[in-house]
Every structure is written in C-alpha cells, then in structure tokens.
Amino acid sequence: MQEKLLDPTGASERDVEVTLAPRLRSLHGLTAGLLDNAKPNASVLLSYTGRELRRRHGIRDFVTYQKGYFGTPVEESLIQQILHHCDFVVAGIGD
16 A cells, blocks of 8 residues: 655645645744654653743643544544644654
8 A cells, every 4th residue: 555645844746635734923822732642752742842832932822632542643523622722733753
C-alpha cells in the first residue's frame, strides 16, 4: 500500500487534496491546543512547549488533549473539541 505524504510547508509540487491553514500573524492572546499522541514523554514535551509559548509569545492559555492510541488518527470528537476551544494546535510526539 502506498502512503500519501503531505509537505507541511506547502512547497510541494504535488497535487494536494487539502488546503493549508493561513499562517497566524501573532500568537499573543490565543489559546493553544496541545495534542499528545499518547507515546511516552509526549506530555512532558507538550507541557514545556505550552509554558514556552506563554512566556515567549504571550498565548493566553493552552489545553492538552490526548489521542486514544498513537497508531490511529485523531478521533473526530477530539477534533471537534479542539476546534471549539483552541485557536491553533501543536502536535507532539514522544518516546
């Protein structure tokens, strides 16, 4: 089975079936969603990331979410929670 790859920079010459979100001008005053992939140490990395985003970029708050299992896509119900409560998301991987 062939895997699809998405270049997160948007610089790929391939046809992409999704539209990239517009880049935020500032993070000041926004709420970050921190998505833990449920691997060891992801929560540690994301907790530090949230504190640094607050200190360096003035985010208002951060909320941590965790996937049910690292080997599966994010559950639709979790996506909806994040969309409802957060202005942007950072996904973290552990190990």
